[in-house]
Amino acid sequence: MITVDNLSFSFPQKELYRNITFTLEEAQHCAFIGTSGSGKSTLIDILMDPERYLYEGKLEIDPTCRIGYVSQFLELDRSKETTVFEYIGEEFIKIQNEINVILTEMETSTDIEALLEKYQLALDAFDAMDGNDFESNIHKQLNLANLMKLRDVRVSDLSGGEFKLIQVIKEMLNSPDLMIMDEPDVFLDFENLNALKNLINAHKGMLLVVTHNRYLLNHCFNKILHLENMELQEFDGRYIEYNFSLLETKIELQELTIAEAEEIERNEIIIDNLRTVATYNSEASRGRALKARVRFQERLEARRLKAPFVDIKQPNISLDMDHELEEDTTVINVSNYGVAFDELLLENVNFEIKSTDKVALIGPNGTGKTTLLRDIFKNNHESIEIHADAKVSYLSQLQGEVLKDSNTILEEFIDAGFETYDEARSYLAHYGFEGEIVNQKIESLSGGEKNILQLAKVSASKANVLLLDEPTSHLDTYTQIALEKAIQEYKGTILMISHDFYSVVNGMDYVLIIDDKTIRKMTIKKFKKMIYAHHFDRDYLETEQNKKAIETKIELALKDNNFELAKGLLDELEGLIKLL
Known part of the structure; x- marks a missing residue:
């Protein structure tokens, strides 16, 4: 129904696509993935209204094709x-x-x-x-x-999450030939996320969904479009199989790259020897041999393998802090807390968080989680006590609370305390903001780029207590994984609101779950069982944990360039993926 052939498109300040090609056909449920700011939403705009854009290449849309659309920014x-x-x-x-x-x-x-x-x-x-x-x-x-x-x-x-689902239902019932959804999962609680999963899986028509949610990616799609570094890769199959194919390719490429590097090094030695000989022997044959070797070396260099889809640059998120509190120090103490707006949301809430605790605050949309987190950050509520030596940093799901849209990226970090532009530029480069992009206004950035900037500000604050409200929203999967690693390595306190199952189970020590207008503590093990019990068979969780363990072993084998071990583990991983 839709054919894109060698399409290229640029803004004055940024090239987005270079000769990308793909098709969308009836009954395909296609996930559209890629790093933040790579141009996914712009490509959707081009598909929906090609007359507005001056692009090169060919875009063919069946004239009978009716397109439905659910935006990532829905106004209620x-x-x-x-x-x-x-x-x-x-x-x-x-x-x-x-x-x-x-x-x-x-x-x-x-x-x-x-x-x-x-x-x-x-x-x-x-x-x-x-x-x-x-x-x-x-x-x-x-x-x-x-x-x-x-x-x-x-x-x-309705809550924001409920309205998003109602919008999805409305568009689906209008029976479009192609339904496009741009991050429909953002801010959905676990119940609503599963509702979205059910709606996607039951839909008979063609779907194109921009999402970074690993839960949906693993369980909803039979085709992947991956946009990265101006190139696009098309894969027919599930996301879990696509990731396996990337890992398989990575092992092959790394092995070939090392072999090529060794060949280039050997050739460099030969060239050096020929140059040495040529200094005291000017025979024409020596000169021809040297030129031939140099040309061969140039061909080797030009042939070096480039892998935009397996060598994706992750931001270097590092959550540092100036002052570490003693272990077992109570950092946050909440006693008999309550909050109400039109109706009572929370009452008789009691908990305490220690200096090294990493805690997820879980509950349905509209139950007072964000209000509680803000009250802890403001520290002016009689029921909340913060340790005197706590330095608190806050990441908001409303990005405008933390970032000033009219600022450029550089101005934002000068305002945050960086003394020179060079210092700010150097710091921002770790988060993927390099070159002219640092002079862009924050209002022009994608949702994912804004959240990465928030993470950069949180990290720069060097706080020992982090309050994170939906930190993975809009983030691509690679940045989510980088954030998980940073959280695991962080030595301070984290209280995080999140509906991202993987971020919770991979990074948190325990869960505070909202239940009947109050909050109770739950272990991660019990939380995992609670989530999986409603949606998967009882062996699924164990199989997925085994899969993650093997992927970690492969990663370690590749660091040691042990390709035989990596390939053996790959066969084991393939068997587990079939079970999933």
């Missing part, structure tokens, strides 16, 4: 009185009302012919939308997402 109109059912069924109800109006006019009109024609057109449109079953179809989708309880609730009363 709080003034609307529309119920969820009315909002989802808006197009159906509109045509249904039109048909009723025509029937009423027929009762008194003398121009029956014109009304009959109008009536037939409206009926055809209604039939094309499967209008006769629209009520039962809405109920099916609401039940699939476990949202039937919201049927008669006003849209204006």
Whole structure:
């Protein structure tokens, strides 16, 4: 239905794509991945409105192809009185009302012919939308997402996560040939994330979904588009299989690269020897031999393997701190805390966090997690006590709370305390912000780039207590993994709100979970079982843990250039992936 052939596109300050090629066909559920700022959202804009863009190459879209779209930035109109059912069924109800109006006019009109024609057109449109079953179809989708309880609730009363799911349901029921969703999972709690997974897996049409959520990537898609370093790779298969193929390629390339490097080094020695001989022997044959060797060396250098998809540059996230508190020091103490807005959210909340604790705060959307985190950061609530030697840094899910959109990236870090532009440039390079991009306004950055900047500011603060509100939102998977490593190595206190299952289980010591308007402590082991029990068979978690252990062994083998061991482990890994 959609063919992209050798498409290239640039902004004045940045080249985005260089001769990328891919197709989208019926029934494919395609995940669109790539590092933050690589141009995924721009490519979606080009697909939806190609006339707005001046690109090179060919873009062919079947003229009958209808495209539905769910944006990553959905605005909820709080003034609307529309119920969820009315909002989802808006197009159906509109045509249904039109048909009723025509029937009423027929009762008194003398121009029956014109009304009959109008009536037939409206009926055809209604039939094309499967209008006769629209009520039962809405109920099916609401039940699939476990949202039937919201049927008669006003849209204006929904949480952000609920509204995102309702938007997805609405677009799906309009039956587009291609449904595009740009990070539909951002900020969804675990229940809503599973609802989104169910909706995606039950959808019969073609899907193109930008997502960095490893849970969805592992369980929802049969095709991968990977955009990286201006190039695009197309893979037919699951994300878990795509990652395996990347690892397989990485082992092959690393082995070849080392062999090539050895050959280049041997050739360099021969060239040096020939040059030495040529200084005291000027025979023409010696000169020709030297030139031939130099040309051969140039060919070897030009042939060096480049791997944009297996050698992805991760940001160098390092969570440092100036002052380490003694072990077992109580850093945060919350006693009989409560919060309410229109209704009571939390009451009688009691917990304490020690100086080396890494804790995830978990709960459904709209239960007061962010409010609690802000109150801890502000430290002006009578129920909250912060240790006098605690230096606290805060990452907000509302990026404008921490970053000033009108600043350039450099200005933001000069404001944050860097003394010179050179110092700020050097620091920002570790996070992937190099060259002219540091002079861009923050408002022009992608959501992922803004969150990386927030992480850079948190790290620069050298605080010993980090309050992180959805730190993985908008981050590509490579940055998520870099953040997980930084969290594991950090020596201070972390309290993190997150709905990213992998970030929680890979980096946290335990979970504080919101349950019946209060908070209780839960071990990571129990948390894993709770999440997996509802969605997978009982062997799945153990198999996935074994997979992660083998991947770590392969990584260590590659560091030692032990390719035979890496290949043996790869066979073992392939067997586990088949089980998953």
